[in-house]
Amino acid sequence: QVQLVESGGGLVQPGESLRLSCAASRSAFMIQPVGWYRQTPGKQRELVATVRSGEFPNYAHSVKGRFTISRDNTKNTVYLQMDGLKPEDSAVYYCNGYDYHRGIDVWGQGTQVTVSS
Numbered sequence: 001q002v003q004l005v006e007s008g009g010g011l012v013q014p015g016e017s018l019r020l021s022c023a024a025s026r027s028a029f030m031i032q033p034v035g036w037y038r039q040t041p042g043k044q045r046e047l048v049a050t051v052r053s054g055e056f057p058n059y060a061h062s063v064k065g066r067f068t069i070s071r072d073n074t075k076n077t078v079y080l081q082m083d084g085l086k087p088e089d090s091a092v093y094y095c096n097g098y099d100y101h102r103g104i105d106v107w108g109q110g111t112q113v114t115v116s117s
Contacts, residue, residue, distance in 0.1 A: 003031050004095045008080075009111030016085055016115075022095030022108055023077040030101040033078040035069060038091035038113075045094065049080060063089075085115040 008020040024031045035050025035058075049069040051057040057069045066084040071077065082089065095108035 003027075003099075003106055004033060004097050004108035006093070006095045006108040006111045009093060009113045011114045011116065012085055013117050014086055014115055017081070017083045018085065018113060020080040020082065020093055020095075020111065020113075021077060022079075022097070023075060024097060029076070031076075031097045031099050031106060033071070033076065033095055033097045035078060035096055036080050036093055037096055038089075038093045039110075040091045048093065050096070051078065082113070085113075087115045090114045090116070 003025050005023050005025055008018055010018060012018055022033045024033055034052055036048040037045045038048050039045040047060050048063055049057060049059045049067055051069045051071050053073055068081040070079050091113060092110040093113050094110045097106045099106050
């Protein structure tokens with residue numbers, strides 16, 4: 001059962017932009033999308049950006065000034081606007097959410113972002 005639905009990944013050239021979206025499915029009303037992590041082969045999953053309802057955004061140092069995270073609580077959706085993309089931003093991006101019913105973190109299936117000329 002898919003609880004976090006991600007969209008927006010793809011292949012772009014350096015300097016271009018992408019916008020990722022992560023929405024909780026309609027049946028997952030106790031799940032709140034929180035933010036984004038990314039992972040490349042052989043490396044640990046790392047924080048990109050998070051924003052909890054009522055709190056300030058939190059960004060990885062490597063994306064500050066280029067990425068902007070936002071949330072729409074009416075749609076229970078989190079967005080990641082990625083500008084000035086670099087090849088080192090290439091990774092599988094995973095949406096992270098919190099399941100208030102079970103008290104655990106949950107993850108989306110991941111969306112591939114590739115930045116290459």
